[in-house]
Amino acid sequence: NEWLADRPEFDRILERMREANRLPVVRDFPGWKNERREWFLAAESAREENWTLPGGTHLRVVAQPLPEGGLLTIFEDLTEQVQLASARDTLLRVRTATFDNLFEGLGVFSADGRLQLWNNRFKQAWGFDDAFITGHPRVDALAKEAAGKLAKPGRAALIGDLVRAATVERQQRGGSIDFADGRIFEVAAVPLPDGNALFTMLDISDRRRIENALRERNDALEAADRIKTAFVASMSYELRTPLTSIKGFAEMLYNGYAGALPETAVEYSGAILESVGRLGDLVDDVLDLTRDGGALAREAVDLELVAGAAVENVQPSIKTKKIELAVEIQGSAGSIQGDPRRIRQIVENLLRHAVSGTGEGGRVLLHIDGSDTRARIVVSDDGPGMAEAMAAKAFDRFAQAGISRNGERALQLGLPLAKQFVEAHRGTIELVSEPGQGTMVVAELPRA
Numbered sequence: 390n391e392w393l394a395d396r397p398e399f400d401r402i403l404e405r406m407r408e409a410n411r412l413p414v415v416r417d418f419p420g421w422k423n424e425r426r427e428w429f430l431a432a433e434s435a436r437e438e439n440w441t442l443p444g445g446t447h448l449r450v451v452a453q454p455l456p457e458g459g460l461l462t463i464f465e466d467l468t469e470q471v472q473l474a475s476a477r478d479t480l481l482r483v484r485t486a487t488f489d490n491l492f493e494g495l496g497v498f499s500a501d502g503r504l505q506l507w508n509n510r511f512k513q514a515w516g517f518d519d520a521f522i523t524g525h526p527r528v529d530a531l532a533k534e535a536a537g538k539l540a541k542p543g544r545a546a547l548i549g550d551l552v553r554a555a556t557v558e559r560q561q562r563g564g565s566i567d568f569a570d571g572r573i574f575e576v577a578a579v580p581l582p583d584g585n586a587l588f589t590m591l592d593i594s595d596r597r598r599i600e601n602a603l604r605e606r607n608d609a610l611e612a613a614d615r616i617k618t619a620f621v622a623s624m625s626y627e628l629r630t631p632l633t634s635i636k637g638f639a640e641m642l643y644n645g646y647a648g649a650l651p652e653t654a655v656e657y658s659g660a661i662l663e664s665v666g667r668l669g670d671l672v673d674d675v676l677d678l679t680r681d682g683g684a685l686a687r688e689a690v691d692l693e694l695v696a697g698a699a700v701e702n703v704q705p706s707i708k709t710k711k712i713e714l715a716v717e718i719q720g721s722a723g724s725i726q727g728d729p730r731r732i733r734q735i736v737e738n739l740l741r742h743a744v745s746g747t748g749e750g751g752r753v754l755l756h757i758d759g760s761d762t763r764a765r766i767v768v769s770d771d772g773p774g775m776a777e778a779m780a781a782k783a784f785d786r787f788a789q790a791g792i793s794r795n796g797e798r799a800l801q802l803g804l805p806l807a808k809q810f811v812e813a814h815r816g817t818i819e820l821v822s823e824p825g826q827g828t829m830v831v832a833e834l835p836r837a
Contacts (some may be wrong), residue, residue, distance in 0.1 A: 399426065399460070413440045428452040429460050439467070447471040494574075494590035497581070498552045502528040505585065514574065514590050528552045540567040548588070551578035555586035565593075573597050625676045632672070636665045677734075677806055685728040685813055692722045692757050692764055695729060699736035700755065703744060710749045714740075719758035726837045731810040738803035739768040739830050745803075746828060747772040762836055763816075769829035775822040783820050784808040807832065 397405070403422050406412045415421045428436055435453040442448065449465040488495065494511035496504055503525050512522055515535055526534070528549045536545035547564050554562045555578035563577030572594045579587045641647055643658040650658070696718060707714050725732070736755070743753045747770040756767040775783065783804050804820070811818045811832050822828035 399429075410443045412442070414443055425452075429454060429458075492591070496588040496590075498528055498556065498578075498586045498588060500556050500584045502549075502552060502556070504528070504531060511588075511590060514572075514592070538568055538570075540569050547576070551576065552586050552588060554578060555580040555588075556584065621675055625672045628668075628672050632665055632669055636662065636669075639665060671802070675802070677809070685731060687726055688729065689724050690727050690729045690732050691724045692732070692759075692766075693718045695733045696736050696755060696757055699733050699740060702737055703740045706741065706744050707753075710744065710747070710751070712744060712747055712750070713752045715752065715754045717754070717756040719756075721759045722757040722764060723759055723836075725764050725814075725834055727814050727834065728810075731813065732834070735807045735810050735832060736766060736768075738807040739766065739832065742803040742807075742830070743768050743770040743772070743828065746770060746775075759836075764834050764836065766832045766834070767829065769827060771827045774824045774826050774828055775820075776824055780820055780822045780828075783822075784818070804830070 392405070400422060403412065403425065407418065431452075431454050435451050437452075438450045440448040440450055445468070447467045447470075449467050451463040451465075453461040453463075455461055488506075489508045489510075491508060491510060494514045495506075495508045496511045497506040499505050504522070504527075505525060507522065516538060517534065521534060532545040532548045535548065536542035539545055544566055547566065551562050551564065554560045559580045561577065561579050563575065566574050566576055568574070572592060575591045575593050577589050579589065581587055639658050639661040642650060643655060643662060696716065700714065700716060706712075740753065740755060747753055751771050753770045754768070756769075758765055785805065807830075808818050811834065814834050816832060816834040818830065818832040820828065820830050
């Protein structure tokens with residue numbers, strides 16, 4: 390203030406401002422200063438300039454010559470406005486770049502149906518020329534232009550319907566459009582807060598092709614599975630005829646209808662009958678697998694009686710291997726609603742699996758108990774157990790192909806069959822096994 394009180398000259402003020410970094414940085418300061426001195430002699434009205442100072446400050450400078458001589462200079466700090474404008478411009482550029490590079494095609498329609506904004510993807514999807522789209526066509530004109538590019542030209546009316554739903558009814562709606570060149574787009578119109586509508590287009594051609602390919606592959610697999618099932622069933626039925634003949638002639642020889650046989654021949658015919666029986670059981674198992682459980686009878690099944698029948702059927706194998714079988718039927722076992730034959734097969738298959746996996750002189754336990762809602766069947770053995778990888782595949786069909794030491798269950802269908810019958814009764818089955826620790830299978834069946 391003291392310095393200004395001395396009423397310094399204009400040149401001294403500019404020099405003082407330069408020292409304080411309050412002037413723009415210029416190469417020829419004397420020349421620049423002389424140009425500003427001419428403001429005093431300007432015939433026209435006020436001069437206006439924008440100065441950018443070294444610290445980033447933006448000043449608006451207005452110099453007005455006075456009639457009586459002198460100069461009125463006004464300095465206005467525009468730094469905040471310039472920064473806001475710069476931020477806005479940056480935001481607009483980012484938004485425009487984002488808008489133009491989106492994978493989706495986007496178009497903004499005003500309340501009167503005119504196309505106001507669009508991105509490159511929208512223009513490329515429709516193939517509109519610049520002259521047409523820059524004319525901001527109404528949605529009806531746009532739909533008419535687009536009709537010729539669609540597989541079904543009448544489908545172009547969907548564009549207008551969606552835009553009107555968003556602008557007039559303020560509802561979001563969508564659909565799909567198939568182009569004549571094979572492209573498929575999902576389209577939708579979304580109402581915007583300002584009364585406009587955002588029209589979106591998403592190319593789903595690749596997704597649709599993949600879906601169709603997967604659907605065709607699934608249909609082919611299902612057809613192949615039906616053919617396989619029919620073939621296995623047919624072959625199983627065809628095997629019954631020779632098996633029946635073999636069994637019949639073997640029984641005649643064993644019972645002496647063809648005359649007395651030496652003791653060795655009687656033993657051989659008995660072995661034939663035993664093998665025919667095992668082969669017949671195997672054929673039945675294969676047929677059961679191809680039927681996926683089949684229709685189930687629904688009646689009260691006494692689990693103690695069913696378990697007794699299953700144990701009786703497995704007794705020959707138990708005696709051959711000298712296995713100790715412990716049977717524990719708790720009073721809570723009771724009865725369930727189900728198919729007596731299938732439930733017997735569940736217990737029998739679990740017992741056969743345990744017997745086949747247990748060495749000579751081993752031990753097998755059959756335990757049955759239950760609660761008010763479910764019955765539980767547990768079969769465990771002290772055999773060598775199963776590795777984790779093998780246990781994970783225990784219920785897979787034909788996953789354990791191989792012949793056990795006594796030749797029984799060459800295809801190991803017992804567990805897959807047990808699982809199939811348990812699940813047909815809406816039950817669950819689980820196997821727990823560790824190498825050297827034996828194996829335990831637990832099946833739970835609902836009471837009703």
